[in-house]
Structure formats: C-alpha cells, structure tokens
Amino acid sequence: MFKSSHLPLEHADKKSWASGGASSSSPMEYPTPLNFYEKPPMFDVKLEQFEQSALDRLRILAEIESCSARGRPWDETKRIVSTLCQKHLRLSSNTAGGDLGIMDTQKEDERRKDHLSHFVLRLAFCRTEDLRQRFITAESTLFRCRFEEATPAERTLLYESRDFKWVKVDDVEKKSLEANLRATLTGFKNIAEQNDAWDRDAFYKVQWSQVPQLVEHRRVFLKKGWAYVPARQQSAIVFREFEVHLRQALNMTNRAMPQMDEDTRLTPIIDHLSQGFLAGVASDWQYEEGDDTTKLRAEQVDEYAKKHWPLCMRSIHDQLKKDHHVKHYGRLYYTLFLKGMKLDINEAIAFWKKSFQGGKVTEDKFNKEYRYNIRHTYGQEGKRANYQAKTCVALLTGDAEYGCPYRFLAPESLQTRLQISYADQGLQSSDIHEILNNKKGSHFNIACTRVFEITHAKYVKKGEGLGQSETVTHPNLYAERSIEFETKKEGPTKVTSKQEDDDLEGIIMQVD
Amino acid sequence: MASDAMDIDGSSPEALRAFYNRLYPFPSIYKWLNQNDQAPSRLFTHREFAFTLPGDIYLRYQSFKDEKEFKAQVLRHVPTRFEIGPQYTFRPRDKKTAKPGTFNPLARELVFDIDMTDYDPIRTCCTDAGICKRCWGFIAAAVHVLEDSIRDQYGYEHLLWVYSGRRGIHLWISDWGAMELSDELRKAIVGWLTVVLPGKDSGKKVNVRSHSKSLPPSIGAVIGHLAEVFDELILETQDVFASTEGYEALLALIPDAALVHTLRSKWVADPSRPSTDKWQDLRQLVKNHKQKALLKSAMEDIVLQYTYPRLDAEVSKHRNHLLKAPFCVHPKTNRICVPVDPKTVDDFDPDEVPTVGQLLLELNNAGKDSAAEDEWKKTSLAPYVEMLEAHTAAIIESKRAIKQEKNGMSW
Known part of the structure; x- marks a missing residue:
C-alpha cells in the first residue's frame, strides 16, 4: 500500500x-x-x-x-x-x-x-x-x-561590539621587543615591504590560549603566557x-x-x-511544476534508468524488471521519483502495469489495488496531496531495503551492485576503494557524487560534482543533471523538445 | 653501594611490598596531587590511578578517598608500578554508574615525556633500553630547552622533572593554568615545541622556517645554547659523524650537491676523521660559498635536528593519558623514579639513582631506633623526597597567594 x-x-x-x-x-x-x-x-x-x-x-x-x-x-x-x-x-x-x-x-x-x-x-x-x-x-x-x-x-x-580581551601593545613595548615581533611578520616580498608593515601595523596581546592555532604553528611571539598577535592575524582571535x-x-x-x-x-x-x-545533506530540491506536456514516456524509462538514474533508483528499477514486483517502499520511492522526472499519471500507470506483467499480480488485482495507489501518489485520490519525490535525507533515513544503497548495503554488496550497474559507464574496480572509503566515513552523498563524476567523466572533472561543485542532495537532481549533460552534448533533437530544454535550464537556475 | 645491595633481591614482590610499606612517600605524593595539605579535594578523590600487576594485569579507574586508602590499596595489590591520570567529573571507581558521555576528564598536570629511544638514530653509545652517562647529554639538553621555553614563553612556574627509571625523563607541570588546559590547547603547546618531526627514518626532519629565512624567535632563543651542546655532545662525546653511516646522514642534510661532493670525496679518503674536523670542513666551505645564507640556515637546522628535544607527543596531548607516578620502581632496573633538579641535570648519573635493594639495605643498617614515620629520611631517598616536598610547598603557596588576591579584589 x-x-x-x-x-x-x-x-x-x-x-x-x-x-x-x-x-x-x-x-x-x-x-x-x-x-x-x-x-x-x-x-x-x-x-x-x-x-x-x-x-x-x-x-x-x-x-x-x-x-x-x-x-x-x-x-x-x-x-x-x-x-x-x-x-x-x-x-x-x-x-x-x-x-x-x-x-x-x-x-x-x-x-x-x-x-x-x-x-x-x-x-x-x-x-x-x-x-x-x-x-x-x-x-x-x-x-x-x-x-x-x-x-x-x-x-x-x-x-x-564586544570585549575580545586583547590589549594593544604600546609603542615602548613594541620597540623593546622589535626583533622578536618582526620575526612574526612573514611572507613579504622584500625587506622594504616588511619595514612598511612593521611601521604601520599594531600588535595585540592576548592570553596564548586565545590563539591556539597561531601558537601551534609558531606564528606569534610568546612571553609569560601572552601571545603577541600582529594586526594582520587579529582575525584568528575573533574566529577562536x-x-x-x-x-x-x-x-x-x-x-x-x-x-x-x-x-x-x-x-x-x-x-x-x-x-x-x-545524513550530511539538507535538501529541498524541488522540480518545476505546472507544465502538462508529457516529458518522459513509459517506454523510455528503461533506457533512462541505465543511463541517468542514481544507484538508489537504478536498484529499484533493476529489481522491478527482474521480479516484476517491488515492495511498498520501493513503489513509493520510485513512483515519486518518476513523477519528479515528469512521467505523467497515465504514463506512470502504463509503466507500472507493464512492469508487473509476468509476475504474480494479475491485471485485475493491479487495477483494484495498485492503480489507486499510483493515482494517490499523484494526488488524484484521497486527500489529493501533492507528494514530492523523496530527498536524499529521506532515503538515507528511510527504508533499509529501498533507501540509499551507499548507506544501507554492506560494503561487499555495494561493490557488486556498483560494478553491475556502472561498469559499462566507465566505473573501474580501482574507483571502488575511494567510494567505499566515503561510505566508511559516512559521507554517503559524496560517494554518490563521486560515482556521478566517474560515470560522467566526459562532462565533469573530479571535484566538480554535478557541475559547479554541487553535491548530490536529491536523486532527481542527479538524474536531471545527467540528462542535461547528455542533451547539451548531443543536441536537443534526440530525446527532448526545445521546450524541455528551456525547462531544464529553469531547473538548473533554481538549484544552483 | 651496588655491591652491598646484592644481599636483597630488589625485584622480588616482598622487596616491593617492603618498599611501598616503609619507604614510598605516600604523604608527599598525596599533597602534590591534592595541591593542598589539608582535606582531600576532588583533585585527589576524583583522580584516576592505574595499577600494573604481574602477568600484564592492568587495573584502570582506581580512585581513593584519602591518603590512607591510597596506601592501603597499593599494599593490597603491590603493583609493579602505578600511573596517574586526570581528575574526572566523577570518582573513577564509580565510572560504571555514570551516565554515558558524562564521565570526562577535567584537570590534569601538563606532562611531557622524553625517551632515549627517540634518539636512537643519532646516538652512538647505546641502543634501545640502554642508557649511559654519555647519552644522558641528550636528556640534559632537552631539560634545559624545555625549562627555558615553558617558564619564559608560557609563564608556568611549577615544573617537576622525574627520572623515568631507565632511559628517559618526565615533566609534570602543576600550575593551575596548565592543569585546566583542554586537549586542544595541549596539542597547540606540543606543536609549538615540536621541531624535529618524529619517525625512525633519516633525512631532513626540521622544518621551522615557514615563509621566512630566519628562525622563529622561540627557537632563535635557544639555538646558541644548542650549538654548544652540539659541539660537546654530538661532535666530541658521541662523535656522530665518525662512521660512514653517520657522515652520510649529515651530507643528506646539505642542500648543495657540489658541496656534498667535495666533502664526500675528502671523507671517503679518511673515514675516521673526527666529527669535529668534519664539521670544521663544512664550516670552512660555507664561509666562502656564494649561497652562504642558505647553507648557514641548513647548518642551524642540522644543529636542531641533532639536539632539540624530541617529545613523545601523544603523552602530552591528552588529559586522560596516564603517566607513571614519581617514586615508582622501574621493573627492569629496580631504580626509583626520582625527581631531578634541572639546575644540576648535566651532572645527573642514571647509574647513581638508588635501587629498591640498596634502599632496603640502608634501612636495615640504620636500625629500628626511631619512629616508623618517614623512614625514607634514613636512606638516600631523602634528598629526592625533600625535592618533591619543596615543589609542593611552592604550589600550595602560590595557590594561597592567588586566593588572597581574589579575596582582596572582591573586598
């Protein structure tokens, strides 16, 4: 249900x-x-x-x-x-x-x-x-x-605005400690520049414990527990x-x-x-609404899944194809995801019906139970709420079977799943180690972002994430970016209309 | 003397028990940790002790309500040694009843540990556990540098140096400002005092000149003293560059290929040329070199690499790290971990530190005429206990002064 x-x-x-x-x-x-x-x-x-x-x-x-x-x-x-x-x-x-x-x-x-x-x-x-x-x-x-x-x-x-507990070093003291204080004025091109800084800049005395980082790296002069901080390092006191x-x-x-x-x-x-x-992410990515034209057709889903879906949705998709069935949360997550990918209600029913064929669910049963739920998810039944696709946060904290595979799968299973899913998109076994390390450090969204970078190496370099250094925070964002990169490369004629291209730009503007 | 001590087997459990019972200065240790000669404070009652028992049994989170219980428990277990940790939020022995996450260290002496093994790549006289008067020079140099740095730069006054019983020395700092330092701040001090990067491999380990050619003032202040130590200890006593291995390690630190080539040719022809002469060769060549400034810096860095204190950083960084208590017996040498006066550290001879056997013999020879209290006074342990007593008196006095100043202010 x-x-x-x-x-x-x-x-x-x-x-x-x-x-x-x-x-x-x-x-x-x-x-x-x-x-x-x-x-x-x-x-x-x-x-x-x-x-x-x-x-x-x-x-x-x-x-x-x-x-x-x-x-x-x-x-x-x-x-x-x-x-x-x-x-x-x-x-x-x-x-x-x-x-x-x-x-x-x-x-x-x-x-x-x-x-x-x-x-x-x-x-x-x-x-x-x-x-x-x-x-x-x-x-x-x-x-x-x-x-x-x-x-x-x-x-x-x-x-x-407040007391930072610093004491400005007076000229007499500054003069008397000149050699020691000058030695902390570093990084100048020449002695003239340093002289200039010496004449111009003040020093501030604070308890050394107020600037532990400067102390650790010997960037200040210390005397009887006082640290003499050059004005140019004053910000360190504030940050601390x-x-x-x-x-x-x-x-x-x-x-x-x-x-x-x-x-x-x-x-x-x-x-x-x-x-x-x-969960390491704060996501409220939202897709554009209000356009009734069909963006994705039921028969395209399979092709898109292989090329563009993130591992969570790809896994549900693969299971659905194999078993002709997925359990409650799998259906919920995937229906909402596909809705977010602009698979409209009629196409969605067509897609799910077709996917269930060959399994235990008869057409009659499908029409009686599942159809209603899909319509409900699309806000066409019951309280008619407009449900949003699940974010990474929801998937990271959600159902263990269908939620974020980077979080919920054991390292060995994740490795296998990654290889099956992305080997033909350029994922090498040598990449796996880094991804598993991210998982180990609980940086699940970074593991996912890294997979995007690897499988989209034609478009993004390491560190660029989904473009402009953005991290994956939503499965739909992942998929949208993947489609966008491909469309840009191959021109809009193949799978999308001009209209959609404009809309994608709109989405990018929104999430940037 | 050592030969007399043969009559008593200092390593036997009986000897150890007798030592704890009659000689270990429990009242002095108690006062020092308690920072007060009156009623037990939380600095003592909430303090962790850890016992090492024969057979690698380790009893952590022991704590005692007063000096009497402290002694009774030591006599009950007769640990081969025991260690001191921080004051916690609860009595350590009640640790199990504390809510998770609420049992935390609060205060603890700032401690440093210097161990001869960290000098193994450079010392020529002994290796591993061995130590002799000749390699004590490294420890003495470290004591001088840390004494000056900590007193002058950080302003701490209550420093207690304790021989570790074999091949190293510990420093305990009891100023309140040091006691309450967080781990983060302890790490900052360690960073400030770390000049030689740790590690067994050879090669350049000194990198203190960030963005500038000159040494930071804190190191500049001690380089003159260390240059003297270098001449005496490295060049003469240790003769570090006498072996091929020794002078190759030196050549690896010189940033000028032509210069290295010249020196190597000369030294290969006469490998046993004394270190002092080899260092002089280098000095001569640098004098007229066009890269004089760069090479002089390199020479300073070499002096630092061979003489600057090498700290065991982990010991100092964490409040909850345990460190062996003063006056424990070292299980291998049977020597007592006695306080060391930094003023006379150069003359300190590890071989002259009393052993358990020797002290018990002294006690037997003194007879049983006087009271059972303070029996250490009759042995050669006396000057060391008095050193701790004086140290503690100074801590208590300065606490009292601070308190009085506060009261005066609020008047």
Missing part, C-alpha cells in the same frame, strides 16, 4: 522572507552583517519562517561540511559558500547601496533571518557532542567566509572567540532543552532538522 506519510517539511512554501512583525525595530538593530549571535532573537516569528529560515541555513552548512569532506581548498570553499549564500541566506554589506536595489529594510530582513536561523539550528544541534562539534565547525567556517568578505568598517564595528562562545552557548542550550520540549509544535521540526544534518 502507498501510505500517506506525514507531510515532509520540504513542502513548506518558499515564500519570500518577510519581516516577522518587527517593523517597529530600529534600523540599527543589526549595525553590521557580522553577528556574534550573543543575544537570542526577541521578535515574533511565524512557524513557517522558523522552519524555512533554518532549512535555508542548513543547506549552506551541509555544503560547508561537504567541501570539508572533499578537502576543497579554502578559496574554493569560500566561493561555493558565498554563491550559495547569495541564493539562500544573503547578507548584504552596509555599503551595498540603493543602486543595487537593496534597501535598509531589506538588509534588516536579511540580518534578522540570519539571526533567527542560527538560533533555530542551535536548538537542533545542541543535543549530542557530535552534533555540537559539527555545528561549531560549520558555523565557524560560515562566519569566517563572511568576515573575510566584510568591509574594514564592518570589522571595526564588530571589534567594538566565535568558536569558544558558540560552544558555551550550545552547552547552555542543551541544558535548557528539557523546558523547550513542552512546545509540541517545535519538537518535530527540530528533530527533522538534526536528522537532515546527520
């Missing part, structure tokens, strides 16, 4: 962010886009905003984790995060002016959303040490990206303080959580959020 599961949170309408009834707040509520998140948001929010803002932020944090798992260099990570932030969690600079159409009220809204989403995720990630650590690492990376993009004036505002403060805050939130549980509206949302982060 196709059961109607509870409404997945990805359904939340993507309404534009509206100021949450706090229109009376002064424009100086957030003097800078850089927030140390010391005070919780005190304004009213709608439940929907509560959730949507957190989902948007989660998507960015998940991408940060993915960058780190793939060992991307800092510049690349920063570029990816910055691009993603533009889309989901924009924070305009103070200097972003009217000619860009960014009004002060809009900046306030952006900053309020940033503020709120951070605190919502604190609730979701305060509960275990593992989650706390991951959240701190990801949030610190995000903060660092933003700090580096901030203007000097904005940084100064941040410096003045951000982490320490966030750690304390998360521990406090964790202790306060039992009182929170009373609010039954929030608990399921928070549970769902932490689940998504655990």
Whole structure:
C-alpha cells in the first residue's frame, strides 16, 4: 500500500522572507552583517519562517561540511559558500547601496533571518557532542567566509561590539621587543615591504590560549603566557572567540532543552532538522511544476534508468524488471521519483502495469489495488496531496531495503551492485576503494557524487560534482543533471523538445 | 653501594611490598596531587590511578578517598608500578554508574615525556633500553630547552622533572593554568615545541622556517645554547659523524650537491676523521660559498635536528593519558623514579639513582631506633623526597597567594 506519510517539511512554501512583525525595530538593530549571535532573537516569528529560515541555513552548512569532506581548498570553499549564500541566506554589506536595489529594510530582513536561523539550528544541534562539534565547525567556517568578505568598517564595528580581551601593545613595548615581533611578520616580498608593515601595523596581546592555532604553528611571539598577535592575524582571535562562545552557548542550550520540549509544535521540526544534518545533506530540491506536456514516456524509462538514474533508483528499477514486483517502499520511492522526472499519471500507470506483467499480480488485482495507489501518489485520490519525490535525507533515513544503497548495503554488496550497474559507464574496480572509503566515513552523498563524476567523466572533472561543485542532495537532481549533460552534448533533437530544454535550464537556475 | 645491595633481591614482590610499606612517600605524593595539605579535594578523590600487576594485569579507574586508602590499596595489590591520570567529573571507581558521555576528564598536570629511544638514530653509545652517562647529554639538553621555553614563553612556574627509571625523563607541570588546559590547547603547546618531526627514518626532519629565512624567535632563543651542546655532545662525546653511516646522514642534510661532493670525496679518503674536523670542513666551505645564507640556515637546522628535544607527543596531548607516578620502581632496573633538579641535570648519573635493594639495605643498617614515620629520611631517598616536598610547598603557596588576591579584589 502507498501510505500517506506525514507531510515532509520540504513542502513548506518558499515564500519570500518577510519581516516577522518587527517593523517597529530600529534600523540599527543589526549595525553590521557580522553577528556574534550573543543575544537570542526577541521578535515574533511565524512557524513557517522558523522552519524555512533554518532549512535555508542548513543547506549552506551541509555544503560547508561537504567541501570539508572533499578537502576543497579554502578559496574554493569560500566561493561555493558565498554563491550559495547569495541564493539562500544573503547578507548584504552596509555599503551595498540603493543602486543595487537593496534597501535598509531589506538588509534588516536579511540580518534578522540570519539571526533567527542560527538560533533555530542551535536548538537542533545542541543535543549530542557530535552534533555540537559539527555545528561549531560549520558555523565557524560560515562566519569566517563572511568576515573575510566584510568591509574594514564592518570589522571595526564588530571589534567594538564586544570585549575580545586583547590589549594593544604600546609603542615602548613594541620597540623593546622589535626583533622578536618582526620575526612574526612573514611572507613579504622584500625587506622594504616588511619595514612598511612593521611601521604601520599594531600588535595585540592576548592570553596564548586565545590563539591556539597561531601558537601551534609558531606564528606569534610568546612571553609569560601572552601571545603577541600582529594586526594582520587579529582575525584568528575573533574566529577562536566565535568558536569558544558558540560552544558555551550550545552547552547552555542543551541544558535548557528539557523546558523547550513542552512546545509540541517545535519538537518535530527540530528533530527533522538534526536528522537532515546527520545524513550530511539538507535538501529541498524541488522540480518545476505546472507544465502538462508529457516529458518522459513509459517506454523510455528503461533506457533512462541505465543511463541517468542514481544507484538508489537504478536498484529499484533493476529489481522491478527482474521480479516484476517491488515492495511498498520501493513503489513509493520510485513512483515519486518518476513523477519528479515528469512521467505523467497515465504514463506512470502504463509503466507500472507493464512492469508487473509476468509476475504474480494479475491485471485485475493491479487495477483494484495498485492503480489507486499510483493515482494517490499523484494526488488524484484521497486527500489529493501533492507528494514530492523523496530527498536524499529521506532515503538515507528511510527504508533499509529501498533507501540509499551507499548507506544501507554492506560494503561487499555495494561493490557488486556498483560494478553491475556502472561498469559499462566507465566505473573501474580501482574507483571502488575511494567510494567505499566515503561510505566508511559516512559521507554517503559524496560517494554518490563521486560515482556521478566517474560515470560522467566526459562532462565533469573530479571535484566538480554535478557541475559547479554541487553535491548530490536529491536523486532527481542527479538524474536531471545527467540528462542535461547528455542533451547539451548531443543536441536537443534526440530525446527532448526545445521546450524541455528551456525547462531544464529553469531547473538548473533554481538549484544552483 | 651496588655491591652491598646484592644481599636483597630488589625485584622480588616482598622487596616491593617492603618498599611501598616503609619507604614510598605516600604523604608527599598525596599533597602534590591534592595541591593542598589539608582535606582531600576532588583533585585527589576524583583522580584516576592505574595499577600494573604481574602477568600484564592492568587495573584502570582506581580512585581513593584519602591518603590512607591510597596506601592501603597499593599494599593490597603491590603493583609493579602505578600511573596517574586526570581528575574526572566523577570518582573513577564509580565510572560504571555514570551516565554515558558524562564521565570526562577535567584537570590534569601538563606532562611531557622524553625517551632515549627517540634518539636512537643519532646516538652512538647505546641502543634501545640502554642508557649511559654519555647519552644522558641528550636528556640534559632537552631539560634545559624545555625549562627555558615553558617558564619564559608560557609563564608556568611549577615544573617537576622525574627520572623515568631507565632511559628517559618526565615533566609534570602543576600550575593551575596548565592543569585546566583542554586537549586542544595541549596539542597547540606540543606543536609549538615540536621541531624535529618524529619517525625512525633519516633525512631532513626540521622544518621551522615557514615563509621566512630566519628562525622563529622561540627557537632563535635557544639555538646558541644548542650549538654548544652540539659541539660537546654530538661532535666530541658521541662523535656522530665518525662512521660512514653517520657522515652520510649529515651530507643528506646539505642542500648543495657540489658541496656534498667535495666533502664526500675528502671523507671517503679518511673515514675516521673526527666529527669535529668534519664539521670544521663544512664550516670552512660555507664561509666562502656564494649561497652562504642558505647553507648557514641548513647548518642551524642540522644543529636542531641533532639536539632539540624530541617529545613523545601523544603523552602530552591528552588529559586522560596516564603517566607513571614519581617514586615508582622501574621493573627492569629496580631504580626509583626520582625527581631531578634541572639546575644540576648535566651532572645527573642514571647509574647513581638508588635501587629498591640498596634502599632496603640502608634501612636495615640504620636500625629500628626511631619512629616508623618517614623512614625514607634514613636512606638516600631523602634528598629526592625533600625535592618533591619543596615543589609542593611552592604550589600550595602560590595557590594561597592567588586566593588572597581574589579575596582582596572582591573586598
């Protein structure tokens, strides 16, 4: 039976962010886009905003984790995060002016959303040490990206906003320690440049434990427990303080959580959020709707499955072909996936009917039971809900038999399955080791992304993921990208119409 | 003297029991760990002890409510040695009843471990477990460098050096600032103090000049002293470059092929040329070389590679790492793990450290006239126990001073 599961949170309408009834707040509520998140948001929010803002932020944090798992260099990570932030969690600079159409009220809204989403995720990630650590690492990376993009004036505002416990080294002391301090001014082309930096830059004294990374790599001068930090390394103090403060805050939130549980509206949302982060992805990829033209025909499914489906859907497809049957979750996942691939209701019924032929299910039984369920899934029966295709999060935390094979299969079975499925698309046995390693490190979506890279080596290089360094977060995204690459290469005439090509562009714009 | 000690078999369980019963300075160890000479604090009651029993039996998570119980348990098990860990959130012996994830280390002396085996690739006199007066020079050099670095750079004052009983030395730092360091911060200190990369393979192991030609100030501050150590210890005492293997290891560290070629030709013709002369050959060639600056840096790096302290990093990085308690008996040498005064570390001779047998004999010879308390006073263990007592007194005094300052402020 196709059961109607509870409404997945990805359904939340993507309404534009509206100021949450706090229109009376002064424009100086957030003097800078850089927030140390010391005070919780005190304004009213709608439940929907509560959730949507957190989902948007989660998507960015998940991408940060993915960058780190793939060992991307800092510049690349920063570029990816910055691009993603533009889309989901924009924070305009103070200097972003009217000619860009960014009004002060809009900046306030952006900053309020940033503020709120951070605190919502604190609730979701305060509960275990593992989650706390991951959240701190990801949030610190995000903060660092933003700090580096901030203007000097904005940084100064941040410096003045709180006590960073640094003491500026006065000129007399600076002079007396000249040789030692100069030795920490490194990386200059010539002595003139270093002299210039020496004359211009200040030094700040902090307790050495405030800058452990600089100490570990001997980038500072130490005396009696004080670290002398050159101004150009001052950001290290800020980043460290951000982490320490966030750690304390998360521990406090964790202790306060039992009182929170009373609010039954929030608990399921928070549970769902932490689940998504655990799976390593925050996905709410959505396909374009409203176009009635048939995009995929029943008889094309087999060909597409071999060429374009990710391993999860490919596995269901192969089992269906072999046994002429799959169990409940297999049907549910695959029907929704195919719906997302624009197999319309009539084609879907044709496809399933044909697939069941030769098995135990008679046509009569099919018409009585399965047909209804397919129609239900398409929102044509019962409560007529418009169900979305399952995301990677859902498949990672879902049914063990039909869910994410990278997570649920034993290493040996996964190896066999990969070889059977992708050997003719360029997957070598030498690639398997890396994929199994990703699995071992619980980076399931990265294993999947890597398989995409290998099987689409004509179009993407290692590290480029689904193009533009994106990681697989949704089976439909995987398939769409695969089709898109092929279509672009071979021209739109073969399998798609001009119309579809345009739509695919639309989808790409949306997910980028 | 060693020959007299033959009368008592220091390695027997009976001797060990007698040592624990009559000589081991439980009150001093208790006060040192407790950082207080009064009632037991959590620093003692929540502290992990681990016993090693004969037959490779290892009893972890022992803890004691006071000094009396501490001694009673040691006498009950007569461990071949015991180790000290951190203060935990709960009494370690109640570990099983703690909720998962709540039993965590809180505080612990910052410790360092230097072991002669890490110098095996360069020392010529002994290998593996062996140690002699000649290779003690490496340890002495390490003690001087760490003493200076830690006192001057980190500002810690309460450093206790303890001979490990065979071929190494331990450092325990009891300043409160050091006690409460997180693992992350301990790792940072280890990074700061790691100059010679660990590993058995030869080749260049020193890389401290990131982005610049000069040495970082912390290393620049000790290079002068280490150059002297290098002359005495490496070139003269150890004569490290006397063998073909020895001088080839040196040549591998010189970044100029032509120079290496010149030196090798000269030394192949006269392989037994003393190390001092070989080093002089190199120095002469560098003096007039057009790459003088680069080669001088390389020479400094060589000095560091041969003399800078080689730390066992893992011991220092984690609060929950266990380290053998002072005054334990080394099971192989039967020598006591005694405190070492860093001021006289150069004259320290491992062979003169008292053994269990020797101490028990001294005790027998002293007769039974005085009280049973503090029997160590009658033996050659006395100066070592007094060293620990003085060290502990300083810790307690500075704690008291800090407390008074705080009270004064809040007045």
